[in-house]
Amino acid sequence: MASINEEIVQDTVVTVSNLASSVDVESVTEDLDHKLSENGRVDVDLDSPESADNNKTLSKNQQRKLRREEMKLVYRQKRRIKNREARKLQNKMKYEKVVLENTSSESLNDKTDEKEEEEVKIVSRKELVNQQKMEINMKLRKAKNSAPKVCIDLSFDSCMNDRERSQLSDHIQRIYGSNKKSTRPFHVILCNFSHHNPIYDTCIKKHHGFLNYIIDFYEKGVLDVYSNEEIIYLTPDSENVLESLENDRVYILGGLVDLSVKKNQTMEFASAHKIRTACLPILKYMQMDKRTDNKHSFKRILSINQVFDILLKFYETNCWEMALEYGMPKRHGYYLPENDKDIVPNLD
Structure with a gap:
């Protein structure tokens, strides 16, 4: 066996040497x-x-x-x-x-x-939001003892369909939002807000946490909660013009969205119960815009959230011109006279 391996090695050496001689x-x-x-x-x-x-x-x-x-x-x-x-x-x-x-x-x-800085920022942001909520809630609770009362009468549910009730619930939600943002909020009240009233279920279903609003809820009617001497029913059909807001008065807004425009509903209710009425001083401070060819409605019938915003702005500024210019929709066609454009609010 060893001799065979030696022969193979010798052959390999010879082959390599031959290759080396023939190839560089x-x-x-x-x-x-x-x-x-x-x-x-x-x-x-x-x-x-x-x-x-x-x-x-x-x-x-x-x-x-x-x-x-x-x-x-x-x-x-x-x-x-x-x-x-x-x-x-x-x-x-x-x-x-x-x-x-x-x-x-x-x-x-x-x-x-x-x-740690991010956690501090998150905590501080949450604390700021919670502090703002506490300040708003405290402001609204304080208004219950010192501000004029604005009550929404929800006794007209039988005069509305489901679509009108849905819009009314949205108007109430906007009223609460405006009151929260105001520097001088009103004391807001809902009357005839009971389980038997369809508007109750509509408000609960459409607006989360509605019952947590800082509002006084009464199942009874307006006349069961307040006396006739305290109440002033705001209606566009009244001949009495509202001049000021008094803290010992309750200003009633008819909770009604009437898409078919049935006139005198709130006025008839107030007259039937011998309630004092008043209207916003629109014609006293504003004029009808007939200077252009635009077709305006010239209506003085406003939604309850629009009336509320005008009252709230007047309560903040004590200026009807600013309040009406702020809350009166332009499409109705009313404008302030030229000499009233630079009116300064009376905050006294």
Whole structure:
């Protein structure tokens, strides 16, 4: 067995020496190194004219061995390039790890500080919102003892359909929103607000937390809660003009959305119960706009939230001109005279 291995080794040595004598291995290696240096790629053209000339002087067995040796050289060069790149990457990772370890403590402290600042901002923002809510609620509760009373009479539910009731609930919600934003809110009251009234279910379903509004809810009617001497029923059909607001009076707004425009409903109710009435001083301070060809309605019938906004602005400024200009819809066709444009509110 040992003799066979020795013979194989001798044959291999003879073959390699023959190959070395016939082929310049150093030139092949230099050529491979040159090709490997270009973009890390290895391109061996075994079918080139030079290799073809060499192959003519070699047997097939020698050609196969030569190809094998050339492929070994290529493999070695590839492995060297691969190892070189791996070492570079490893060194780079080590360097980045050292830098990261040095800066990790500082960055961790910075992130902790930023997180704490964000938490403080969130807490402070929540505290600010809660404080604003508390101030608004306190302002509305204080108005119950010192401000004029504005009561919405919900006894006209039988005169409205579902669509009109839905709009009425929206008007009540807007009234509460305006009262919250005001610097001098009213004491708002709802009468005839009972489970038997369809408007009750409409308000509860449409507006979340409606029963939590800082409003006085009464199931009884207006005349069951207040006396006739306290009440002033606001209606556009009245001949009495409202001049001022008094703290000991209750100003009634008829809770009615009448899309079919049935006149005198609130006036008839007030007259039947001998309640004092009044209307907003629209014609006293404003004029009909007939200067253009625009078709205006010239109506003095307003929704309850529009009447409320006018009353609220007058209560804040004590100026009917500013209140009417603020709350009167432009489409109705009323405007202030030219000499009243620069009116200064009387806050006394």
